[in-house]
Amino acid sequence: MPVKDSKAIIDGQSKRYARFRVYEILNDYTSGDKHLSHADILKKLRMLYDLHVERKSIPRYIDDINELGKPYGIYVNYEQGDGAFLLNRFFEKSEITFLIDAVFSSKIIDQKQALKITDKLQRFLNKDDRKNYTYLAKTADINRTSNELVFYNLETILDAIKSGKKIKFNYNRYYVDTLKNEMKKNRRLVASPYYLVNNQGKYYLVCNNDYFDNIANYRIDRMTNVEILDDVVKPIKSLEGCEHGFDIAKYANDNIYMFSAKSISAKILIDDDYAVSYVQDWFGDNAKIYQDEDDGKVYADIKANEQALIYWCLQYGESIQLLSPVGTRAKIKQIIDNMKKKYK
Numbered sequence: 615m616p617v618k619d620s621k622a623i624i625d626g627q628s629k630r631y632a633r634f635r636v637y638e639i640l641n642d643y644t645s646g647d648k649h650l651s652h653a654d655i656l657k658k659l660r661m662l663y664d665l666h667v668e669r670k671s672i673p674r675y676i677d678d679i680n681e682l683g684k685p686y687g688i689y690v691n692y693e694q695g696d697g698a699f700l701l702n703r704f705f706e707k708s709e710i711t712f713l714i715d716a717v718f719s720s721k722i723i724d725q726k727q728a729l730k731i732t733d734k735l736q737r738f739l740n741k742d743d744r745k746n747y748t749y750l751a752k753t754a755d756i757n758r759t760s761n762e763l764v765f766y767n768l769e770t771i772l773d774a775i776k777s778g779k780k781i782k783f784n785y786n787r788y789y790v791d792t793l794k795n796e797m798k799k800n801r802r803l804v805a806s807p808y809y810l811v812n813n814q815g816k817y818y819l820v821c822n823n824d825y826f827d828n829i830a831n832y833r834i835d836r837m838t839n840v841e842i843l844d845d846v847v848k849p850i851k852s853l854e855g856c857e858h859g860f861d862i863a864k865y866a867n868d869n870i871y872m873f874s875a876k877s878i879s880a881k882i883l884i885d886d887d888y889a890v891s892y893v894q895d896w897f898g899d900n901a902k903i904y905q906d907e908d909d910g911k912v913y914a915d916i917k918a919n920e921q922a923l924i925y926w927c928l929q930y931g932e933s934i935q936l937l938s939p940v941g942t943r944a945k946i947k948q949i950i951d952n953m954k955k956k957y958k
Contacts, residue, residue: 635663636675637683640690640700642741649697705738720815722764722835763838764817768810770840771819775807780824780845783837802839805832806847809862813872820862822847828854829865831872867900869919878920881937882927884912889933896926913937924949 639658644650650658652672659665676690676698683689691701705713714732717723723731736744767783774781782804804824811818817834850860855876868877884890884903893901893914902915916923920942927936927946936943 632659632665632667632671633675633678635659635665636672637679637688637690640679640698641703641738644699645740645742646699646701648740648742649699651697654697700740703738705735707739707743710735710738722816722833724764727765763840764835767834767837767840768817770842771807771810771834774842775809777842778847780804780806780843780847781840782843783832783840785832786836786838803832804843804845805830806850808847808850808860810834811862811866811872813866813869816872818872820865822850822853824848827852829856829860831869867898868917869922872922876920877917878923878939878942880916880918880923880939880942882914882916883935883937884914885933885935889930892930892933 636655636659639655639662640650643658652669655672656667656669659667673692676692679688679690686704687702688700688704689702690698692698714735717728717731717735720728771781782802784799784801785803786799805819805821806824807819807821808829809820811820811831818831819834819837821830821832822828823830850856851858853860882893884893890903890912893903893916897914897916897918900917903912904914905912918926923936924942924946927934928949931950936946
């Protein structure tokens with residue numbers, strides 16, 4: 615049997631992934647106002663990838679890209695004499711901008727990971743559009759977590775949730791007392807993981823600490839040395855307050871600051887129109903906002919975690935007033951009295 619020419623073999627192999635290279639060229643170098651002719655594409659195939667294909671192959675490659683790209687919304691527009699360009703992409707530029715800004719502003723991702731993720735996202739844009747993200751070099755200016763293992767923690771916890779196994783980890787809070795700081799840092803906690811919640815740009819694990827019988831929250835970026843155990847998780851219905859099941863969406867909405875305490879029903883008085891949007895932004899459908907027919911004032915009935923509600927009322931105290939429950943109102947008054955003493 616005669617030996618095939620090596621160059622012919624290389625050319626044959628090249629043609630099998632030439633379609634992908636054509637797609638890369640269209641992704642990197644075209645837009646609605648920047649098109650490439652067949653000759654332009656052939657030139658870039660040679661210069662960038664040392665690929666030599668026939669000119670008549672280009673329309674066929676474009677047809678293949680359009681056929682394969684249908685499920686992802688990818689479409690190459692081609693007009694005879696006007697050239698080809700990537701009309702629809704996997705992500706639109708506005709979507710990439712949103713995702714990059716979300717990563718860029720997240721404090722739970724360290725600088726190295728933030729730059730790595732944004733670099734991956736920019737690959738869905740053409741080279742000209744990538745130049746618009748030079749501000750990413752300033753990610754070091756943001757106060758970020760120093761925990762580089764956030765994504766590893768997420769993957770490990772997701773595996774544990776999927777397999778129904780407990781996890782063990784160190785939880786790193788900061789204490790001024792050096793001895794206490796070291797003792798707490800070296801303490802290993804065991805927990806039954808149930809859900810992950812992203813709250814105000816921070817990831818929390820909703821779980822049960824093995825020493826207690828209630829729901830607890832731990833920030834993912836403060837966790838280190840996470841490992842999956844062989845022990846099966848506690849059934850969530852065996853926990854205090856979860857006897858009839860657990861609604862994670864309701865829990866996340868009630869716990870706007872992710873405090874693991876019971877929710878209460880409350881009534882607030884809203885003093886100005888701007889404060890109505892504050893209530894809506896924070897509590898959404900958990901708040902019923904209405905105007906009283908008798909006094910003409912605006913009120914809201916809210917369902918929320920008590921501790922979180924206290925913090926929220928202090929944050930927006932100039933615009934709102936908690937009316938009930940009386941016990942929670944008394945707690946806010948006590949905090950204000952203590953603060954007044956400090957600022958006397």
